[in-house]
Amino acid sequence: MNTIPRWISGLTVVVLLILVFKMYSALFSPALAYGAIDGENVANQKVLWELAGRDLAMIVVTALALRSQDPFALLITMVINVVRESFDMMIGIRFSGGDPAAIGQAMSFLIFLVPYGFAIRALRARRA
Numbered sequence: 024m025n026t027i028p029r030w031i032s033g034l035t036v037v038v039l040l041i042l043v044f045k046m047y048s049a050l051f052s053p054a055l056a057y058g059a060i061d062g063e064n065v066a067n068q069k070v071l072w073e074l075a076g077r078d079l080a081m082i083v084v085t086a087l088a089l090r091s092q093d094p095f096a097l098l099i100t101m102v103i104n105v106v107r108e109s110f111d112m113m114i115g116i117r118f119s120g121g122d123p124a125a126i127g128q129a130m131s132f133l134i135f136l137v138p139y140g141f142a143i144r145a146l147r148a149r150r151a
């Protein structure tokens with residue numbers, strides 16, 4: 024059985040904690056993660072619950088991949104995370120209204136994209 028390097032496991036645990044926080048926020052306290060959103064509006068509630076469901080799916084798949092220590096399974100979750108983080112960054116920039124502080128905050132997603140790149144590279148090497 025291949026084992027995943029500890030730093031990749033640690034990164035994965037951090038991602039799981041963030042996903043749990045975002046899922047909790049979407050279901051119970053949207054302002055924690057999503058800012059000034061009307062959690063009483065039915066249309067917003069539907070979107071928030073959909074986000075929570077997607078986060079839950081990502082939590083389950085990522086936890087299973089981590090538990091299995093299968094490099095390919097974890098590689099797939101890392102690719103999903105890169106797409107998600109990149110899209111979150113684009114959303115932040117798109118809805119920043121040109122505010123440099125908001126754009127800077129959106130660019131903070133790069134903090135995760137760099138380690139994901141290294142993790143993907145390391146996991147691909149373990150598959151070979």
